[in-house]
Amino acid sequence: MGFSDLLNEVGGFGRFQVIQVTLLSIPGLLMASQNLLNNFTAGVPGHHCRIPNVTIALNVSRNTLLHAFIPLDSTQTLAKCARFTETQWHLISDEVRNTTQPQTEGCTDGWTYDTTEFISSIVSEWDLVCTLRPLKQMSQTIYMGGVLTGAIIFGGLSDRFGRKALLIWSYFQLAALGTFTALSPSFVVYCILRFLTGMSVSGVILNAVSLKVEWIPTKTRTLVGTISSFFFTFGQMLLAGVAYSLRDWRKIQLAVCLPFFIFFSYSWWFSESARWLVLNGRSKEALKHLHRAARMNGKPEMTEKITVEVLESHMQKELQSSRSIYTAFDLMKTPTMRKISLCLMVVWFSTSFAYYGLAMDLQKFGVNIYLMQLIFGAVDFPAKLVALLMLSFLGRRLTQGLCLLVSASIIFSNIFVPSEMQITRTTLAVLGKGFTSASFTCVYLFTGELYPTVIRQTGMGLVSTMSRIGSMAAPAVLILDEILPALPNIVYGGSAVIAGLIAFLLPETLNIPLPDTIEDVEERWTNINHSNQEQMQSDSVDLQDIKHPGECSDVLPPTIITERNT
Structure with missing residues (x-):
């Protein structure tokens, strides 16, 4: 017990x-x-470089205004880590744009973050x-x-x-x-x-x-x-x-x-x-x-x-x-x-x-x-x-x-x-x-x-x-x-x-009492493995008995070691 x-x-x-x-x-x-x-x-909230506080007489939304300060990335959305070195006012209109690529720089003045998904995160707080x-x-x-x-x-x-x-x-x-x-x-x-x-x-x-x-x-x-x-x-x-x-x-x-x-x-x-x-x-x-x-x-x-x-x-x-x-x-x-x-x-x-x-x-x-x-x-x-x-x-x-x-x-x-x-x-x-x-x-x-x-x-x-x-x-x-x-x-x-x-190499523990000592573990799983091997040997002997009943009449089945309940 x-x-x-x-x-x-x-x-x-x-x-x-x-x-x-x-x-x-x-x-x-x-x-x-x-x-x-x-x-x-x-x-990580949506973000872009912080732009200067500017007041213009143009009747445009802030998102449109951003095009004058922030370039587009490869997916044609506002870049997250760059801004124009010089403001590109012409980009806020629908007129034909210059083919030359304006010079850009990093977000030296910090970032502006979208608060729709996250009001605040460690990303927005510490940039x-x-x-x-x-x-x-x-x-x-x-x-x-x-x-x-x-x-x-x-x-x-x-x-x-x-x-x-x-x-x-x-x-x-x-x-x-x-x-x-x-x-x-x-x-x-x-x-x-x-x-x-x-x-x-x-x-x-x-x-x-x-x-x-x-x-x-x-x-x-x-x-x-x-x-x-x-x-x-x-x-x-x-x-x-x-x-x-x-x-x-x-x-x-x-x-x-x-x-x-x-x-x-x-x-x-x-x-x-x-x-x-x-x-x-x-x-x-x-x-x-x-x-x-x-x-x-x-x-x-x-x-x-x-x-x-x-x-x-x-x-x-x-x-x-x-x-x-x-x-x-x-x-x-x-x-x-x-x-x-x-x-x-x-x-x-x-x-x-x-x-x-x-x-x-x-x-x-x-x-x-x-x-x-x-x-x-x-x-x-x-x-x-x-x-x-x-x-x-x-x-x-x-x-x-x-x-x-x-x-x-x-x-x-x-x-x-x-x-x-x-x-x-x-x-x-x-x-x-x-x-x-x-x-x-x-x-x-x-x-x-x-x-x-x-x-x-x-x-x-x-x-x-x-x-x-x-x-x-x-x-x-x-x-x-x-x-x-x-x-x-x-x-x-x-x-x-x-x-x-x-x-699949681990031993099965379903309905088996918890082991308390290392000796329990060694004895329990080693005995189970030996029992399986001996059972296989016993089955092999039985098969030989069936094929040659006269040759193995003195063979006794091997003793199967059973697990001790703990």
């Missing part, structure tokens, strides 16, 4: 689990906003256009760098100091620094605060996932994990509504960060992972949380039956293993752990790489950015429902691989769609994003089930690091379209294909 049996004895997935999972999932409504915020706070345009993408890369750093730092710290403590701190850090970001006096300060906010985002995600998984019975993990991901999906749609209503980057920033003070205020109610407490020599505290769960689940009689001795007897092997101090190096020391870690690193990188490659530059689709964000969020619902069915009936491994391969096929198909067919291209991009989102849903659940309790957060931190490297690399790949327009899609799709194939 193991800890999973104790969870079933105190009510399984009862009222306690429902409340804890719900309170942990609600912040997910705004976690999507943190990652996709740059689409709106760093939106991140023309030669400074790369700074817009750099701000998102810096934020993702913070998320990466947070994954490394908070992953290891939570295995040492607990999930709850690090989650509480992450809520506070996100709320405080996110609010200060809205008050940034300069672009440099903005980037620094966004980096620190990104660190806290990792702390929230990693610890919330572990607190959910480690309190949920085996049979309900799939359903709960998928439903929890819907909060993130709905959050994408909520972001579109908030951004459309406010349209000012400072107000949007406040709107998605201030609520974390509320999450911080109720996070003290959470129960620390009882698994983690036992494995860190704090069995009495773990027992209090188990008794609390039993009472809330309507099983008060279990508070007398489950004692410290009973709890530790259920986790005797895990306690013996927990005397060791684990680091990230332990993820690579043993064969099975090494295989799992390397495969997950590729899957996480490619999933994030393709996801943010599709989701981070919505203006490129030529559709209203608020509507595009709403559509991108809405498509996740059917995609994740499909993933839920697949996870429940096909298992984690097959679902993970198929989601990545289907996403890759959609990305590749977009290469052959002409640029004029914008609706078709947008539809395919939305579908591709839906399947990468489903892949995210699966990989979060899959990873939590593959890594053992003693090093689960360290493992989550490692693979999350690869995810953030993927999200940082995704915007940079878009530059390749200057070489070949199809090249970004080839890179995104190729990465998803490789990861989809590698996902």
